[in-house]
Amino acid sequence: MERDDIIEYSLDAHHSEEEGRKIRKTIWMVTLLLAVVTAVEVALGAFWKEWFPGAWHLVKWTFIVLTLVKATYIVMTFMHLGDERRNIRALILLPYALFLLYLVFIAIWESNYVNRAWEMFL
Amino acid sequence: MSGEATKAISGDVLWGGGRSPFSISYGKMMMWFFLVSDALTFSGLLIAYGFVRHAYTGAWPIGEEVFRALPFLHGEYPLVYVALMTAILIFSSVTMVLAVEAGHRMDKRGVIKWLFLTVIGGLFFVGSQAWEWSHFIHGSGGYITSPDGAKYWVHNETHDTHDPAHAPGFHLVKAVPGHYLKGEEGAHHIEGEAAMTLWNDRVEYIDGANMTRNEYGPPQYANFFFFITGFHGFHVFSGVVINFIVLLMVMKGVFHRRGHYEMVEKAGLYWHFVDLVWVFVFTFFYLV
Numbered sequence: 203m204e205r206d207d208i209i210e211y212s213l214d215a216h217h218s219e220e221e222g223r224k225i226r227k228t229i230w231m232v233t234l235l236l237a238v239v240t241a242v243e244v245a246l247g248a249f250w251k252e253w254f255p256g257a258w259h260l261v262k263w264t265f266i267v268l269t270l271v272k273a274t275y276i277v278m279t280f281m282h283l284g285d286e287r288r289n290i291r292a293l294i295l296l297p298y299a300l301f302l303l304y305l306v307f308i309a310i311w312e313s314n315y316v317n318r319a320w321e322m323f324l
Numbered sequence: 325m326s327g328e329a330t331k332a333i334s335g336d337v338l339w340g341g342g343r344s345p346f347s348i349s350y351g352k353m354m355m356w357f358f359l360v361s362d363a364l365t366f367s368g369l370l371i372a373y374g375f376v377r378h379a380y381t382g383a384w385p386i387g388e389e390v391f392r393a394l395p396f397l398h399g400e401y402p403l404v405y406v407a408l409m410t411a412i413l414i415f416s417s418v419t420m421v422l423a424v425e426a427g428h429r430m431d432k433r434g435v436i437k438w439l440f441l442t443v444i445g446g447l448f449f450v451g452s453q454a455w456e457w458s459h460f461i462h463g464s465g466g467y468i469t470s471p472d473g474a475k476y477w478v479h480n481e482t483h484d485t486h487d488p489a490h491a492p493g494f495h496l497v498k499a500v501p502g503h504y505l506k507g508e509e510g511a512h513h514i515e516g517e518a519a520m521t522l523w524n525d526r527v528e529y530i531d532g533a534n535m536t537r538n539e540y541g542p543p544q545y546a547n548f549f550f551f552i553t554g555f556h557g558f559h560v561f562s563g564v565v566i567n568f569i570v571l572l573m574v575m576k577g578v579f580h581r582r583g584h585y586e587m588v589e590k591a592g593l594y595w596h597f598v599d600l601v602w603v604f605v606f607t608f609f610y611l612v
Contacts, residue, residue: 209328209343209344210584211328211349211352212586213584216430219429222428225425229422230418233414237414240414244403244407246611247388247402247610247611248388248403262612265607265611265612269604269606273603273604276417276599280420280592280596281592281593281596281597281600282424282589285330286346286348287329287346287347290346290353297360298360301364302367305367305368309371309372309374309378310378313374313375313378317378317379320381321381324381
């Protein structure tokens with residue numbers, strides 16, 4: 203039986219040739235950005251000791267920030283979450299971010315403690 | 325992208341029932357919910373790795389020192405192989421998003437072309453991972469422990485690990501305590517009789533990696549390597565299978581008759597997610 207009470211949202215996602223050209227341009231720009239960021243990460247990973255001796259913490263945080271930049275572009279452009287309605291973006295990202303920040307916090311806190319306990323008693 | 329999601333709809337209508345307040349189809353929404361739960365699983369694994377590493381009091385192996393080999397080539401190329409794998413996965417993600425874009429224009433030939441390239445990229449990635457696992461498991465020489473507890477790295481020209489003492493160029497290098505891997509450059513080589521004596525008196529010979537011992541570092545290091553990259557590799561494998569099935573359906577014209585290529589979009593969400601996870605595995609396992 204054909205149902206007429208379901209809105210087919212997918213039919214509305216179509217776009218024209220001209221819009222397609224613009225979207226493809228964005229895709230290639232993001233590709234370039236991801237490739238450059240990855241190249242920077244690899245070069246930094248292989249040569250940071252020669253380039254920035256002793257600056258491990260700075261290098262580490264650079265890695266983390268660059269990773270988050272890459273993740274943002276993948277989620278927002280490639281997975282089209284940036285093109286969806288704001289409420290679904292919040293629905294996907296906020297509970298996840300909240301839970302994850304808590305988990306990261308608790309893991310760092312507890313592993314610090316375990317590390318000190320082992321240093322002391324082993 | 326244009327479409328329903330960007331339309332201005334008043335709040336009463338949006339939340340008044342009879343439509344999705346998110347302007348998104350059921351299938352896409354469920355794919356997102358699945359991806360959030362899967363993301364939590366991967367976060368759990370990576371955070372567990374971080375926990376163990378941070379709590380560990382000894383020296384932890386360093387990515388650019390463990391992963392420095394290339395197939396068919398001798399010499400050291402830190403992180404180059406992993407970078408190549410990352411590039412393959414990112415580019416197969418790009419071909420996927422291009423397939424989705426072609427689907428929105430109802431361009432069947434375009435979807436087939438890009439989806440086919442995505443499947444090929446995925447197969448290349450799984451193959452690269454198989455080589456990396458094999459290299460990790462077989463090791464690059466290993467070390468022996470002498471009765472007094474000192475460690476010596478085992479070297480020879482042919483990377484023979486079954487009977488290294490009788491391979492050409494056999495020599496040992498004393499390991500620096502508290503450091504994993506290959507001693508310093510230009511370190512003193514122990515050769516000939518002295519090396520042979522040390523080899524014959526060895527307490528143990530650790531070579532490559534398994535679930536209980538490995539030459540790179542503490543056992544948990546190899547365990548996490550196997551579990552995290554294995555779990556991700558399994559995701560890539562299932563993604564390739566899904567993409568291949570969707571490709572066959574595209575070629576049969578199923579989605580063209582249906583009037584939209586949303587199935588490509590949903591498979592694409594999963595495929596991009598696999599790429600997204602690799603970005604984090606790459607940073608937290610290989611770089612940091």
